[in-house]
Amino acid sequence: MRRAMAGVLRDGQVFVPNPAEGSTLLNRGSFGEPRSGGGVTLSLLEAVYLAETERLQIEADGAAVPFRDLLRRANVREASFEIRYLVYRDLRQRGYIVKESTPPIDFRVYPRGGAPKVTPSKFGVRAISERWVFDLDALEADVRRAAGARKSLLLAVVDEESDLTYYAVRFVNPRGRATARPGSPPPVAHLIEDRAMVLDEDEALRLHANGFYGRMVGRRLQLSLLETAHLAKIGAIEVRRGDTNRKVPFPALRTQARRLQPDFDLRLRAYEDLKARGIVVKTGFKYGSHFRAYEGDPDRAHAKYLVHALPGGHRGMWPEVSRAVRLAHGVKKELLFASVGDEVRYLELERVRP
C-alpha cells in the first residue's frame, strides 16, 4: 500500500505542505487549491474523503487526528456536512472531478478526465436530505440560475438510509397538435353530481371527435368535471341539471365544482394552460397525478407526460416528489410539475444516473 500523505488541520481547512504531495493531489483528481509557499489547501470534504480512502493522514497541534475525530469536527464545523459528504463521495467514486461551489449549488462536476479551469463543468449538483422541505420557488430560482450559466442542474437527494437518487431538473414548454373548434349550437350536457353526459349520440360523437373530449359510454359521452367546466366556460357546451333540465350557468357550475374538488381552481388553471398549448389532457387518477398529457390523439399514442399542478410557492415533502417521479418513470412518462402562478411554468424532474 502506498504511503499516506501528511496533512495539517487548522481552522476548518487541511494543509498539505509537501510540494510534491500537493502536486499529486492537484494533478490526480484536482483535489485542493494551490497554496502560496507550496503545497495545497484542502477543504474538509476533500480531507475527509482522502482520509477515508487512506491517502491522507491528518494531525492537529502536533498530534494525529483519528478519522472519527476528523469526521466529528467536520460535522460540528459545517452545516449538513454529512449530507454533502455522501453526495461528494458518491460522485468521486463514480470517477468525476468534484469541486465545491457557491450556494445554492453545492458542487461543480467535471467529466472524467476533465479539469477545473480547463474543461467546462458538466453539471451543477445540489445535495438535499429527503427530510428537507421541497420548496418550489427556490427550486425554480435554482434552475433559472443554472440555465443562465448554461449548466444543467442535478439534485442529489439523500434518503434516510444514506442512499442517493439523482434528479435532472429543467423547464420545459410542452406543445401539442390538438385544436378544438367548438360546434354551434353547443351540445347540451346534463350534469349529474361530479360528471356530465351528452345524451344525443350525434352531438356526443362530434364533441368527442373534436378535441378528444370525454369518453363514450355506450352511445353517450361522459365528460369529467374539469372538461365540463372548461367546455362550458368557452361556450362549447350548454350545461343543464340532470334532474330538472334547468340551465347551469358557469358561476354556479364553478361553485359546485369547488365544493366537490377543493383544488378545482388550481386544476382548471393548469388544464386550460395545457389546452391552450394544443395538449390533449386526460385525468392522471390511475397514476396518482392530476393529468396525463398527450401531444396528439390519445387513442394512437401513449401520454408523453404526467402533470401535477402545484400552487406557485408550494412547499412540500421530498418523498412526495420521489414518488411522483418514480411512478412516471415506471410507466415511461415524463413528470412535469406545473407551477401555477401568474403564469403556468412546467418543471420537469427526471431520475438519472450521473
Add this chain to the structure above:
Amino acid sequence: MRRAMAGVLRDGQVFVPNPAEGSTLLNRGSFGEPRSGGGVTLSLLEAVYLAETERLQIEADGAAVPFRDLLRRANVREASFEIRYLVYRDLRQRGYIVKESTPPIDFRVYPRGGAPKVTPSKFGVRAISERWVFDLDALEADVRRAAGARKSLLLAVVDEESDLTYYAVRFVNPRGRATARPGSPPPVAHLIEDRAMVLDEDEALRLHANGFYGRMVGRRLQLSLLETAHLAKIGAIEVRRGDTNRKVPFPALRTQARRLQPDFDLRLRAYEDLKARGIVVKTGFKYGSHFRAYEGDPDRAHAKYLVHALPGGHRGMWPEVSRAVRLAHGVKKELLFASVGDEVRYLELERVRP
C-alpha cells in the same frame, strides 16, 4: 335486430309483464326477479342496462319513457346511481352475471355461465367514486365481513373520466426469516442529525451481518433514524452524540426523532411489528412509501412488499391509494397498508382485471 321487450316503470322498479319475455330475462343473464303472477321485476340498474343495450322499451302511465328520462329518474331516485351503474355495466359487459346486494357490498358477481342460487358468487364488489373518502376502518370492516362469508372483495373505483380500476383487497400476515441476535457489549453508534454511524469497522460489519441493519459507507455503517431508535430501544447499540461523544438515552433520542419526523411513532410501531415478524425492513423512500419489506437477505432477493403505515381509522383520498398501488405494481411488489392501532394489521391492495 330483435324486437325490444316491453317494461313498465312504476315506483322505482320496472315490470316486464309478458311471461315469455320474463323467462328470457331470467334464463339469459339472470336479469330481474320472478314476479308473482308472471313476468319479472327489474331494478333500475337492470332496466337502464337493458334499455341502453336496446333490449327493453319502457313506458310509464301509458307513455314511452325515452332513455334520457329513464336515466334522469334513476339518478334522482337512487343515491350514486351513476357510479354504481358504470360498475354494473362494466361487469355485465365482461360477461359476468351481476346481482345487487346489501350494503356495504353493491354487487354479487357470478362467473360466466353461472347463476344466482345455483353457483356460489365469485366475488363481492363495492362501487366507489375516486372523490369519496378512503376510510380505513370501514374498509377493514368490509374485508372482514367478506372474509367471514368466504368471498373475496373487489373495489371498483370510478375515476373522474368514468374509467374503472379494480382492487382486490385482503388481510395478509407477512412473515420473514430474519432473526437478530444483539451483540454484547453493544457497539457504539454516533448520532449526527438524523442518522447514526458505527465507526468501528468490526462492530459495523457484525451489526450489518446480523439482521441486515444499515448500509456500509466505506468502512463505517450508516444507520437510519428508525434503525437507530429500534436498536437503541432493544439495547443492541449504545447511542452517543457525534459532536460531544455523550450518551443519548432512548427518551432523548425519541424526542429528537419526533422533531425530525412528525410521524416517527407511527413508523416505529410498524417497523417494530415487521421486525418481530422476521421481516427485513428498509426505507421505501425511492418508492414514496414508508418501507420495503424483505422476507430474507435484501442482497439476494427483491423486496416482496412495499408497506405504508397508516394510523388506525385513517381517512384519506382515493388518488393517494391508487398512486401507492400503481407504484408497487410497477416495481412488481405487493402494496400493504399497515393499519397501526392496538395491533398492527396488514391490508393488501392489488390491482386486478376481473
